[in-house]
Amino acid sequence: MLSENFSLFGARTRALNLIFVACLGAPIPGLAQGVEHAGSMSMVRTGDDVRAVATVVGDACQIDVQGRPGKKFSPTHISVPSACKTLTVQLIHTGKKPKAAAGHNWVLVRESDLHAAIADGLAAGPDNDWVKPGDERVIAKTAMIGGGERTSVTFDASKLSHGTAYTYFCSFPSHAEMMRGTLSIE
Numbered sequence: 001m002l003s004e005n006f007s008l009f010g011a012r013t014r015a016l017n018l019i020f021v022a023c024l025g026a027p028i029p030g031l032a033q034g035v036e037h038a039g040s041m042s043m044v045r046t047g048d049d050v051r052a053v054a055t056v057v058g059d060a061c062q063i064d065v066q067g068r069p070g071k072k073f074s075p076t077h078i079s080v081p082s083a084c085k086t087l088t089v090q091l092i093h094t095g096k097k098p099k100a101a102a103g104h105n106w107v108l109v110r111e112s113d114l115h116a117a118i119a120d121g122l123a124a125g126p127d128n129d130w131v132k133p134g135d136e137r138v139i140a141k142t143a144m145i146g147g148g149e150r151t152s153v154t155f156d157a158s159k160l161s162h163g164t165a166y167t168y169f170c171s172f173p174s175h176a177e178m179m180r181g182t183l184s185i186e
């Protein structure tokens with residue numbers, strides 16, 4: 001009877017050890033992962049990957065996007081609820097450099113149009129904020145801004161479709177390769 005109890009205890013200890021080891025292998029809660037609340041927007045962070053859901057007020061939706069030093073957007077993924085008729089994206093440049101040195105904008109295209117839109121934008125030059133004038137592949141874009149500035153764009157979100165992959169990027173030279181994110185209709 002005593003030995004049975006001992007073996008039972010041993011089995012439990014091994015099981016607990018396994019759970020403990022499994023936890024060590026997982027991302028450390030609170031460091032690598034966590035939930036942020038920026039205003040009324042909920043964001044889930046996993047390392048550099050930040051996913052956010054646009055805030056819905058009636059059928060007008062809103063999201064804040066930071067353009068950060070190091071050529072990064074935050075969030076890096078925006079989920080747009082299908083109830084959104086319009087989406088307002090407010091871009092906040094959290095860096096210090098002026099527009100001419102390290103400007104940021106927010107340009108939305110279909111993922112399949114990304115490379116062509118970037119290439120034509122580079123050819124369009126700084127007078128056009130590095131976006132081809134009248135580019136029909138560009139679904140929405142903000143102005144190019146410098147450090148400490150903010151700007152916004154409101155566009156018709158009902159023309160975006162569920163199941164299509166959209167990408168947003170900053171068209172400033174050498175930024176677009178790193179500075180991009182994805183958007184989808186949920």
Ligand SMILES: [Cu+2]
Nearest residue numbers: 103104170175
């Ligand atoms: Cu940029």
